[in-house]
Amino acid sequence: MTTFVDRVELHAAAGNGGHGCASVHREKFKPLGGPDGGNGGRGGDVILVVDQDVTTLLDYHHSPHRKATNGQPGAGDNRSGKDGQDLVLPVPDGTVVLDKQGNVLADLVGQGTTFVAGxxxxGGLGNAALASARRKAPGFALLGVPGEERDVVLELKTVADVALVGYPSAGKSSLISVLSAAKPKIADYPFTTLVPNLGVVTAGSTVYTVADVPGLIPGASQGRGLGLEFLRHVERCSxxxxxxxxxxxxxxxxxxxxxxVIEAELREYGAGLENRPRIVVLNKxxxxxxQDLADLVRPDLEERGYRVFEVSAVAHKGLKELSFALAELVGEARAAKPKEEATRIVIRPKAVDDSGFTVTREDADGEPLYRVRGEKPERWVRQTDFNNDEAVGYLADRLSRLGVEEELMKAGARNGDGVAIGPEENAVVFDWEPTMMAGAEMLGRRGEDHRLEAPRPAAQRRRDREAERDEAQRAYDDFKPF
Structure with missing residues (x-):
C-alpha cells in the first residue's frame, strides 16, 4: 500500500459568499421603518500551511477535492450572516505549488508558511447597506460571490542539508541508518528504496539533515526508471x-x-546541481x-579533486570522519546563505490609465459581439439578481459610472449589438441600448419612498392643514351656485 506521495493534483474550492437580505423594519405604529436587511457572510478560504509534522502528500492523493464552508445569508433586523470557516490544509516543508500549466505559484519553505489556494x-450587501439619501428604500440586495475554484499541483521537494546519491544497492539506506536514527527498509536488490528517507545527524555542535535519495540509473534525468520522481528531492540539498x-x-x-554516470545525470537535470560541493564515499x-578496489580507485578520484572517504556501514568504519566532514561543509553552506530578511510587501500600483476593464470586439455567427472583461464588472454581474428590476437598474448604474458605456461607444458598438460581460463559458449577454446611461440614472433612483422621509414638526403639520382647509373653502366659494 502507498505510504509516501510527493506529487498530487489538488482541487481547491473556496466557500461561496452568503446572499444579502432585502428586508424592511416593521413594528407597531411604524409599518415602514426603513431597510434593515443584513449583509451575507464571507466564504471560507482554502489555505495551505507548512507543518513540520507532515512528511507526505498522501492525504491529498486519497482525497484531492477539498472545499471550504460557505458564508451564511444575511437576515432582517440588520443581522449579518456568519462568515464561512477557512479550510487549513497542512503540507510538508518544501512543497511547491504549481498551476496546471506548470507555472510556480508558491514555494512553501519554513514552518507556518502559508498560501491561499482558493x-x-x-458576501452580498443587504438593502440596509445599499440605502442612501437618493435610494432610501432599496427593494433588492446583492447576491454573494461564488468562491474561487482552482486546480493546483503540489510537488514535494525534500528539504535537507545533505543528499546521498548513487546507484541502487550502493548502500545509501544502510549508511543513513547508521549515521542517524532513520529506519529505512534495507535489502540487497535494486530499488529497495522507493521513497526518500530523512535522518538527523549530530556532529559536534552541528546538527544537520541527510536525505537518502532513491537509486538513480542511466537516463534518470530523462525520466527513465523513477529518475525524475527522485531527482527533485536533490534540488534543495546543500x-x-x-x-x-x-x-x-x-x-x-x-x-x-x-x-x-551519476554526474552526467545531475548535469543533465540541471537546477544548479553541478555547482554543489561534493564528497565521495567508497562503501562496503x-x-x-x-578494500582492494577502494585502494585502487582512490588516487584517481582524488586526482579529480574529490574528498574521498572509505566507510563500511555494516562494520561502522570511517563514519565519524565522514559525519564531521559533512558538518564542516554544511556549516560553510549555511554561512554563505544570505540572512533571512523580514517579509517584504511588494506593491504594484495600477497604471494611471488603467480603467479596470477591457472591451474587445468578437464576431459571433457574423454578428458583432463586444466582450467586457474586468474584475469589477464581472463581480457585479455575479452579484446581481436578474429577476429584480431594481437590482438590474443598480447594475446598469454601476456599469455606467465605471465607464463601460463610453468604452462601448469608442469600440464602435451600435444600437442592438450584443454585449457579453465575463468569460465565454460563463457570460451575461444582452442587446446594448445606447440610452443605457439615461436608463441607469432613472433606475438608480428606484427605491425612493416619501413615507421614509423625516416626519414634519407638529407646528408645520398644523399650518399645512390650515392651508389645505383655506384652499378648500376658496374653491367652494368660487363654484357655489348662488
Whole structure:
C-alpha cells in the first residue's frame, strides 16, 4: 500500500459568499421603518500551511477535492450572516505549488508558511447597506460571490542539508541508518528504496539533515526508471555525497564509471546541481576485495579533486570522519546563505490609465459581439439578481459610472449589438441600448419612498392643514351656485 506521495493534483474550492437580505423594519405604529436587511457572510478560504509534522502528500492523493464552508445569508433586523470557516490544509516543508500549466505559484519553505489556494467569495450587501439619501428604500440586495475554484499541483521537494546519491544497492539506506536514527527498509536488490528517507545527524555542535535519495540509473534525468520522481528531492540539498559500491557483483560496473554516470545525470537535470560541493564515499570496504578496489580507485578520484572517504556501514568504519566532514561543509553552506530578511510587501500600483476593464470586439455567427472583461464588472454581474428590476437598474448604474458605456461607444458598438460581460463559458449577454446611461440614472433612483422621509414638526403639520382647509373653502366659494 502507498505510504509516501510527493506529487498530487489538488482541487481547491473556496466557500461561496452568503446572499444579502432585502428586508424592511416593521413594528407597531411604524409599518415602514426603513431597510434593515443584513449583509451575507464571507466564504471560507482554502489555505495551505507548512507543518513540520507532515512528511507526505498522501492525504491529498486519497482525497484531492477539498472545499471550504460557505458564508451564511444575511437576515432582517440588520443581522449579518456568519462568515464561512477557512479550510487549513497542512503540507510538508518544501512543497511547491504549481498551476496546471506548470507555472510556480508558491514555494512553501519554513514552518507556518502559508498560501491561499482558493479565495472565499464576498458576501452580498443587504438593502440596509445599499440605502442612501437618493435610494432610501432599496427593494433588492446583492447576491454573494461564488468562491474561487482552482486546480493546483503540489510537488514535494525534500528539504535537507545533505543528499546521498548513487546507484541502487550502493548502500545509501544502510549508511543513513547508521549515521542517524532513520529506519529505512534495507535489502540487497535494486530499488529497495522507493521513497526518500530523512535522518538527523549530530556532529559536534552541528546538527544537520541527510536525505537518502532513491537509486538513480542511466537516463534518470530523462525520466527513465523513477529518475525524475527522485531527482527533485536533490534540488534543495546543500551538499551531495556520491555513495559508490566497491563490492558490486555486476561485471560492467566499477566505482569510477558509476560516478561518471551519476554526474552526467545531475548535469543533465540541471537546477544548479553541478555547482554543489561534493564528497565521495567508497562503501562496503568490509566485503572481500572491497578494500582492494577502494585502494585502487582512490588516487584517481582524488586526482579529480574529490574528498574521498572509505566507510563500511555494516562494520561502522570511517563514519565519524565522514559525519564531521559533512558538518564542516554544511556549516560553510549555511554561512554563505544570505540572512533571512523580514517579509517584504511588494506593491504594484495600477497604471494611471488603467480603467479596470477591457472591451474587445468578437464576431459571433457574423454578428458583432463586444466582450467586457474586468474584475469589477464581472463581480457585479455575479452579484446581481436578474429577476429584480431594481437590482438590474443598480447594475446598469454601476456599469455606467465605471465607464463601460463610453468604452462601448469608442469600440464602435451600435444600437442592438450584443454585449457579453465575463468569460465565454460563463457570460451575461444582452442587446446594448445606447440610452443605457439615461436608463441607469432613472433606475438608480428606484427605491425612493416619501413615507421614509423625516416626519414634519407638529407646528408645520398644523399650518399645512390650515392651508389645505383655506384652499378648500376658496374653491367652494368660487363654484357655489348662488
Amino acid at each position: 479565495q472565499g467569495g464576498r 551538499v551531495l555525497v556520491h555513495v559508490l559500491d566497491t563490492a558490486t557483483l555486476e561485471s560492467d560496473r566499477d566505482p569510477v564509471s558509476d560516478l561518471d 570496504i568490509d566485503v572481500p576485495d572491497g
